[in-house]
Amino acid sequence: MRKFGIAVLSLLFIVSMAQAQKVLDKVAGVVGSSIILQSDIESTYAQYILQGAQVTPALKCTLLQNLVTQKLLAQQAVIDSVTVKDEEVDNEVDRRMRGMMQRAGGQDRLEQFLNRSVIQYKDEIRPDIREQMVAQRMQQKITEKVNVTPQDVKKFFEGIPKDSLPSYNKEVEVGEIVINPVLTKAEKDEYKEKLEVLRARVKNGEDFAKLARSYSEDGAAPDGGDLGFFDRTSMAKEFTAMAFKLKAGEVSPVFETEFGFHFLQVIERRGEQVHARHIIIIPKTTQASLDRSKSKADSVYTLITTNKKIDFSTAANFYSDDKETKFNGGMMLNLDNVQTRTTHIPTDKLDPQIALVVDTMKVGAISKPFIFTDQTGKKSYKILYLKSVTDAHKASLAQDFPKLKEIANDEKTNRVISQWFEKKRKETFIRIDPEYQSCPSLKSWVNTTTSAQVKP
Secondary structure, rough: HHHHHHHHHHHHHHHHHHHHHOOOOEEEEEOEEEEEEEHHHHHHHHHHHHHOOOOOHHHHHHHHHHHHHHHHHHHHHHHHHHOOHHHHHHHHHHHHHHHHHHHHOOHHHHHHHHHHHHHHHHHHHHHHHHHHHHHHHHHHHHHOOOOOOOHHHHHHHHHOHHHHEEEOOOEEEEEEEEOOOOOHHHHHHHHHHHHHHHHHHHHHOOOOOHHHHHHOOOOHHHOEEEEEOOOOOOHHHHHHHOOOOOOOOOOOOEEEEEEEEEEEEEEEEOOOOEEEEEEEOOOOOOHHHHHHHHHHHHHHHHHOOOOOOOOHHHHHHHHOOOOHHHOOOOOOOOOOHHHHHHOOHHHHHHOOHHHHOOOOOOOOEEEOOEEEOOOOOOOEEEEEEEEEEEOOEEEOOOOHHHHHHHHHHHHHHHHHHHHHHHHHHHHHEEEEHHHHHOOOOOOHHHEEOOOOOOOO
């Protein structure tokens, strides 16, 4: 909190400067028919700090360059009829505001820092966020046909100097069966009854937000349980079903999801979006429930290894409680490379608890059940299967084709978008204020020839 205090002072200064700029503003850049104001840069700079971004001396140069490219893409989007829906913009605004409120320590503190209400600030940033989203969608359209063939990958690989080939750390393929402890009805009722008491207090007139701040057990608690607007796909199905059947102001009964016991209040309904707040109590694992999960894990381990009645992949499908891996034969995915859905995971990216067990295993081995504690403190039992081990090595086409394909695709995508920007830069009138012309990243963008214009 001490470090955050310094950041808050800096933010207050930046916000006040941005507000002053609106009175004595200047044009920092012109892109075709659009202008970029100094206050746009200052406002974006403040948002970056609130979002936890690293601030460097060159950041404002980068922000102005981003705004120039954003304007070019947005102007082309108008020509190509590329749009985003209002609800998509609302979702993104709400997502960003939740993050900003969390970093600021709640809605009240954020409003103090911004010197305006959250509703006012949302209205101010919504047009820029819409333009950002339109620009992103336009860029996706520009690169949607980019594809690399096996021949492209081979040519790309052969073009890398041998002494510049990437090196890859030791990688493993690991399967898991996760057995979570399950509470009995009697164990759960203790938590449900606590929430029933809180609900009764709300119904008797106590402030919902104040109770949420004091008793709710998730990240929305500092915001009075406020979850912002969400659609039918954003929450657990039980939560969504409850939220969408209530009217504004109504308080739900206590109900259960996979995350715990809740009750919620609908604040506003807007088409296929609902704004709600909730209070959640998360049941705590008991030793008895852990003992039951260990007994189940031991039985599954015996079925696979001693009785050999079932293989690991099938056992994961039937018995694992991990939704991310159970329908993938239990195989864990490399979360740093989700797009390719590769199961090859660098050992330094494994959870230390899993890495410690894997380090003692041979390829094809299945571990005995062991207790695992996740980052939230939740305990479960896991059984691991070591499918393969790839030692650290220099990249090779045969061994690392998926990785090389991804690099080649990224390189081709970047080349396509760079060529597009270079073409548009030459066609479009672009002026940069002298204050920013010393920015190395902006020197090549200036184009003040009278023939420059926005073209389809």
